[in-house]
Structure formats: structure tokens, C-alpha cells
Amino acid sequence: MTDTHHVRDALIRTLPLYEMMRMRAATTARRHPTLGFASPDRDSTLRWVNQFTHTHRKLGPDDREVVSPNNDTVYSNAWLDLSQGPVVIDTPDMGDRYWTLGLLDAWTNPFAYVGRRTTGNRRQRTLVHGPAGPGPMPAGGVSQVIAAPGDDVWLIGRTLVDDRPADLEAVRALQAEFRMSRPDGSDAALRFDTALDGRVVDAPSASLYLSTVEAALRRNPPAADESLAWPLAPDAVAALLPQVFDELRQQDQPHDLGGGWALPVAVRTHWGQDVLTRARVARNLIGALGIEEAMYPTAEVDADGRTLDGSHAYELRFAPDAGPHVGAFWSLTMYRRSDCLFVANPIGRYSIGDRTPGLRREADGSLAIRVQATDPGPGHNWLPAPPAEAFYVVLRLYQPAAEHLSFQYRYPPLRRLG
Structure with missing residues (x-):
């Protein structure tokens, strides 16, 4: 089997198997x-x-x-x-x-x-x-x-x-x-x-990839509706594997929710025939649970489509009775864009949500969250941002209500102040 298209398809289909076996090596x-x-x-x-x-x-x-x-x-x-x-x-x-x-x-x-x-x-x-x-x-x-x-x-x-x-x-x-x-x-x-060094996240050798996937296939056969051509020729894998790994790392295929928000993962219990998204998530967000358990809408831009940056101050305002509707709880979490990690800040706050002590609502019942690097002062709900650096926020919804699951909820944008 040497046809480039078919080899690429087989790699995209089997990459989740390899990444899962790598994660097993890394986390056991x-x-x-x-x-x-x-x-x-x-x-x-x-x-x-x-x-x-x-x-x-x-x-x-x-x-x-x-x-x-x-x-x-x-x-x-x-x-x-x-x-x-x-x-x-x-x-x-x-x-x-x-x-x-x-x-x-x-x-x-x-x-x-x-x-x-x-x-x-x-x-x-x-x-x-x-x-x-x-x-x-x-x-x-x-x-x-x-x-x-x-x-x-x-x-x-x-x-x-x-x-x-x-x-x-x-x-x-x-x-x-x-x-x-x-x-x-x-x-x-x-x-x-585990037969792997789980700390190595780059593309493996063709021989390691093939041996890992073949062992996984013996224990975890594909679904009846999964058309998988296997095995692959080692030279064909060696030629394409680094390219496929890199492409999947760079690809971005979120579900647009409006207001600058997007949903990186929209699976429920099974990926079905969406093998490309399955591979992309395995490469970038492996371990994602289904949206009925938790949804993670993510915003990287403000109301006008500009990249969120700690040089500016923003407000996220939920209208009265229009806050996230969840069966458990919700939180808004801050990440530095350069490394996708938490941002150290003077008050040690990395997220804010319905469980945050002292959360204040406006007189009309609306909820406003200030997202900025400097303290907005008393009377404000503050989520600290990194100074003069790009960031993104994730709105974590645990046990989201039906309007979130059906993509009918209108997510308010982050509006730049001043």
C-alpha cells in the first residue's frame, strides 16, 4: 500500500491509538x-x-x-x-x-x-x-x-x-x-x-509507530463501520508521519459559538465518522470528555475580533438570568497564550465562577467580570490577566443545560474597555 492519500488516511485514523498508548506510558x-x-x-x-x-x-x-x-x-x-x-x-x-x-x-x-x-x-x-x-x-x-x-x-x-x-x-x-x-x-x-517513552511528544519513528498501533489494534479492534487499510509500508509511514503530526498540531477546527467564542471539542459519546477531528483532538486535547459532562467554550478574541491582550482591560457581562446554565457549576479560567498555562498574579486567582467567594452581582441581577492585568478596585469581580501579553479564557460548564448542548445559548463577548 503506497498511495499517499490512503496512507495519510490510515495515519489519521490510527493516530488516536498511538497517542492513547503514549499517554498510558506517560501517566501510569x-x-x-x-x-x-x-x-x-x-x-x-x-x-x-x-x-x-x-x-x-x-x-x-x-x-x-x-x-x-x-x-x-x-x-x-x-x-x-x-x-x-x-x-x-x-x-x-x-x-x-x-x-x-x-x-x-x-x-x-x-x-x-x-x-x-x-x-x-x-x-x-x-x-x-x-x-x-x-x-x-x-x-x-x-x-x-x-x-x-x-x-x-x-x-x-x-x-x-x-x-x-x-x-x-x-x-x-x-x-x-x-x-x-x-x-x-x-x-x-x-x-x-508500555514499550514507550511517554514524555516524547514529537512524531515517533515509523517502526515504533507501526509496532505500537499494531499491538493496540490486536487489543482494540476498530468499530465495524471504520474502514481501515492496514498494515502500512514502513517507508510510506516514515515519509508522511512527521508531516501529519505537524499538520494536526497546527490545525484549528473549533465549533463557532458566536461572540468570539468557539468550542474546541463537541463530541458526546463517540466520534463516529469525524476521524479528522478525532485525530486533531488526540494530538492537541487528548482526554477530552463528552460535552454532556462538561463543555469548554474558549475565547481568544474580543467583541470586535481582536486578539485578547493584557495591555487592555475587558468586561464580560452576563445579563440578568442569562448566566451560564449548568447542573453543577461553571468557571472562567485565564491562560497565557504563549504556553497555555496559568498566569501568576497578586491575588492568586486563576479562575472565577459561581463558586467564587464574594462574587458580586449588579442591582439588576447582571454579572460583570473584569478581565485585566491591573486591579480594577473594590466592587468589581476581577480575573487577572498577564500584563502586556496575549491570553485566552475558557468558560468551563459542568453538566451544561440543554440550551448549551443544542448550541442555542448566546455567549456574551468580551468587550474592550476604554
């Missing part, structure tokens, strides 16, 4: 709390799967590993290997707190959820199985059964947390109760050879 743990290191060799690619890892604090401007991170939740992370049988996930009673465990298949489809929106906040037990089936149920039964389309699943968890030390400790205690086991009650953890 070397050490298990009781079983020790997967390998004593620091350069080994052996890692533990079927094991939770957690962050215990919200990210700040000194954290540089994740671009466009949220400033609302702490994260839980796990990679499931279902090739040896089902995995049982136990989660505690979460009170009335927002939380979600989003499950992505190896093709980056966000196919299932456990959490506040879908299964509630009660103590629950979830059995996840692969194509081989669920097998015998654990003693005492389960709350729900999730069928994964392949043997590899990325589980990304988010739990809402306040900045108060007591709340951080409360969430840490909840995370400690997240457990994975086999139906017989034994620990589900497995050693797994």
Missing part, C-alpha cells in the same frame, strides 16, 4: 503502594495498570506538565487492562459534591461515565469488562456494569474541591477509598510493558 505509575516498583530499572517501560493515582491539590502556575488545566477539581487517573478479566471499581459516598469518572476507549471515544450526572453520589460498585464479557458477578452484586469495546480503557476522574485546607483533606480521604479489584476481591493491579 511505576510504583504500587504495596507491590512496589513494576521494575527496579529506572529506564524500564514496565508500569502498573488497574491502579488509581490521584492529585491532591489544584494545579497552579508552577505546574507545567498539563496545558490548559482546570482550576476547579483534583484529578484521579487509571488505565484499565481488561485482557485478564473484568475490573471492579469501588467508590465512596461523595455527599453532594461534583465528581465524575470518564471512561475513554483506545480510540478516544468517551463511551461511559460513573459519577454525579450519570450514576449519582451514593457509594457504588462498578464492573467494567472487555469484549470477553462480564463473567461471574462479585459477591454482593454491583451497582452497574459497563461493557468496554476493547481491552484498554483510560479512566479520567475529576472531583470538585475548594481551596480551603479542610476541603482538600476531605477530598483526599475520599480519593483514598477509590479501589480496583477483581470480582473475587483480589487486587486488580497488573504489570504492563
